[in-house]
Amino acid sequence: MALLQIAEPGESTAPHEHRLAVGIDLGTTNSLVATVKSGTAEVLLNQEGNKLTPSVVRYFADGGVTVGSQPKAEQADDPANIIVSVKRFMGRGMADVARYGALPYKFVDAPGMVKIETVAGLKSPVDVSADILRALRVQAEAALAGPLVGAVITVPAYFDDAQRQATKDAARLAGLNVLRLLNEPTAAAIAYGLDNASEGTFAVFDLGGGTFDISILKLTRGVFEVLSTNGDSALGGDDFDQAIAAHWRKLHGLASANHKDLRRMLMAARAVKEDLTTADDALAEIQLSYGQTLNVKLSRAEFHNMTAHLVERTLSPVKKALRDAKLSVDDITGIVMVGGATRMLHVQAAVNGFFGKPLLNNVDPDKVVALGAAIQANVLAGNKSGDDMLLLDVIPLSLGIETMGGLVEKLVPRNSTIPVARAQEFTTFKDGQTAMAMHVVQGERELVKDCRSLAQFTLRGIPPMVAGAARIRVTFQVDADGLVSVVAQELTSGVVAQVDVKPSYGLTDAEIATMLQASFTYAKDDAAARVLAEARTDAQRLIEAVQAAMAADADLLSATERALILQEIERLHRRQSEGDAPAIKASIEKLSTATETFAAKRMDKSVAKAMTGKSLDEIAKIGL
Amino acid sequence: MSITLTERAANHVQNYMTKRGKGVGLRFGVRTTGCSGMAYKLEFVDEPTPEDQTFESYGVKVFVDPKSLVYIDGTELDFVREGLNEGFKFNNPQEKDKCGCGESFNV
DSSP, X not given: OXXXXXXXXXXXXXXXXXXXXXXXXXXXXXXXXXXXXXXXXXXXXXXXSOSOEEOEEEEOTTSOEEESHHHHHHTTTOGGGEEEOGGGGTTOOHHHHHTTOOOSSEEEOOSSSOEEEETTEEEOHHHHHHHHHHHHHHHHHHHHTSOOSEEEEEEOTTOOHHHHHHHHHHHHHTTOOEEEEEEHHHHHHHHTTGGGSXXXXXXXXXXXXXXXXXXXXXXXXXXXEEEEEEEETTOSXXXXXXXXXXXXXXXXXXXXXXXXXXXXXXXXXXXXXXXXXXXXXXXXXXXXXXXXXXXXXXEHHHHHHHTHHHHHHHHHHHHHHHHHTTOOGGXXXXXXXXXXXXXXXXXXXXXXXXXXXXXXXXXXXXXXHHHHHHHHHHHHTTOSOSSTTOXXXXXXXXXXXXXXXXXXXXXXXXXOEESEEEEEEEOOSSTTOOOEEEEEEESSSSBGGGSEEEEEEEEOOOXXXXXXXXXXXXXXXXXXXXXXXXXXXXXXXXXXXXEEOOOOSOOOTTHHHHHHHHHHHTHHHHHHHHHHHXXXXXXXXXXXXXXXXXXXXXXXXXXXXXXXXXXXXXXXXHHHHHXXXXXXXXXXXXXXXXXXXXXXXXXXXXXXXXXXXXXXXXXXHHHO | OOOEEOHHHHHHHHHHHHHHTOOSEEEEEEESOSTTSEEEEEEEESSOOTTOEEEEETTEEEEEOHHHHHHHTTXXXXXXXXXXXXXXXXXXXXXXXXXXXXXXXXX
C-alpha cells in the first residue's frame, strides 16, 4: 500500500493527486535529487544509500550505460568512454573545449555543440547529461513510489541561453518535465528561507569538488536578481586533497607512485581533510601495492598552512564580483556557504574574515542547492496552497534586434521579470524589399558589434511595397527559464518567421558582468554612436529614394537641376563616411531642399497620370 | 476507543515537527473521497478544534474529529520503509477492502 506523508493543515491532497516533484542539483562533480516530504525538504538516497551521485557516465559497446560511483571507480580502465564533468561542455563549441587542455575524449565538432566519440557512438553533452538525469529520475521514482510530475533543475547563474537550453533538452530526453530552471545561488538562498526576508544583498560562496563560484544576489520584494558572478573553474575541494597527497609523497619519497597508489593516497587525503574539520590531528593508513603500508598523519595547522594559497585564490573572484556589482563588503547582508569544501575551517575563517560577518552554513552545504530546488519544485507542482512563495526571476541582459546602421533596438529591457512578452513594429528600408534579416542580440550597448549575437533568421515573402509601407511585428517571448523565442510577422500578408534561440556559443563566465559594466562605462560613446548611425541611415535612405526617383522620372529634370542634385548627393556621400553627425544632418537638409521642385513635379505627373484616359465620372470617384 | 502510534511513527512525527518549528500534534482523519469510498488524511495540527478527540502515544498528540473516529477507531499508525520509499502506514482493523494503492478504503 501507499505510504503517506504528513500534510500542512488543510492541505491534504485527494488520493492519487499528491504531485511528486523533485529538485535536482545537476553538478559538475556530483548530482543530487531532493523532494519535500511531510513539509520538510530532504535529499533522496540512491540505490547505494548515498546522497551524492557522481556525475560520471560510462558507455559500453553493446549500448549499455552506467552512471554514478561505479563508472567513477573505473575511470582509469576506460578513460575515453567514461565521461566526467560533462557540465563543462554543455552548450560549448570546439574552441571552448580546447581551453580545458588535454582530455581523454575524442571531440567531434558539430553545429552548436561539440560531440564526444564513444564506443556507443557519438554522444553530445546533452545526451550524457540526459543519462545522469535519467538515473536520478529512476532513483527518485523508486524512492517516492510514483511517477514525477516535474522537476526543478539548477544551473549556474552564469549559464547563458545555450547552456540553459541544453540543460532543458537533456531533461526532456531523460523523460523529466522541467518545471523550472533555477539559478544555483538562488536555490541555496531559498533553502535558507532568504526569499521570505523583504530585502537584502547576499553573497553565495560555492566551493564545490572542482569548481568555485561566487554570486552576488539582490533580493527585492521576493525577486532575486543576480548582480554579478565570478569564480575559478579550476579550483575546488579536490585541489586540497591533491595538496595533501603531494605533501605525503614528498615526505615519504614516493615521487613516482603508480596510478592505483595515487588514488589510494587521494582517498586517504580526503578522509584526513574531512577529519580535520573536527579534530586537531588526523591519522590514516594507506595500503600501497607490493604490500607496503604507509602510516601518515597531519595536523590541522600543517594542513591549513600548506593550502593557504588555495584559500587565498577564492578571495580575488569575490573581490571582483563585488566590484562588478559596485558594492562593498558592508553592503552584503549575509553570506550563504555552498559546496562540501566550505566545511573546511580555514575556508570559513577566510570568508568570515573578509566579510566580517557570520556565515549561513547550518544547512548541509552539499545538499543546500538541491533542497532549495525541491522547495521550489513543491510550490510549482501545486502542492502548496497560497501565494506565500511566488519566486520571480529577471533577465540579466536586455534583448533586442539589429536595425539599420548596426544599431540595437531593445525590446525587452534587462531586469524584466520573466516570463515576459514584448512586441514592436518595424518596417522595410528599401522599395520592393521582400525579405528582412532578423538579428537577435543580447546586451546593454547601443551598437550590435558591442552586444552578443543570439540568433539570426530571415522573414521572407514580404509583398513588394515602397519603403516604410510594410508593417512587421516582432514579438519577443522569454519563458520562465529565461529561454527566448522571437517571432516576426508581416501584418498585411501574414507571413511569419520565427526562431527559438539557438544561440552562438562560447560566452565566458564573467562576460555578463563585463558586458553590463561596459554599458555604463561607454554610455556617452554609445549615445554618440547611435546618433551617428541614425544620421547615416537617414542619409542612405534619402540618397536611395532620390536616385530611384531620378531613374524613374529623368525627363522632369533640367540639366542644372540634375547637376545640383547630383552634387548634393555626392556631398552627402562624403559626409556620411566622415562620421560627423551634425554635418550629415545639415547635408541631408540641403539635399532635401535641392529636390523640392523635383518632388513637386513628380507629384503633378503622377496625379496627371492617374487621371489620363479616365472619364470625369471616374475622376470624381477617385476624388471621393 | 483509541488511536495509537508505534514508537517509530512517533519519533518521525517528533522529528518532522521539530524541523517544521511549530505544531501541537498530528491530525488523523478520513475524507469521503477517493476511488474506494474514503481516504485517509494526515496533517500537522497548529490549532485543535473543540470537538477533537485527543490521543497520545510516546509523547505525540493525535487529534481526531468524532466523525472520522467511527471509521478508524482502533487504528495503529506505523512508519515503515519499503525499499527506498518510506512513510506512514495504517493498520485499521475496520478496513474491509481498499483500492490497489491503499490510499482509500471501505469499512
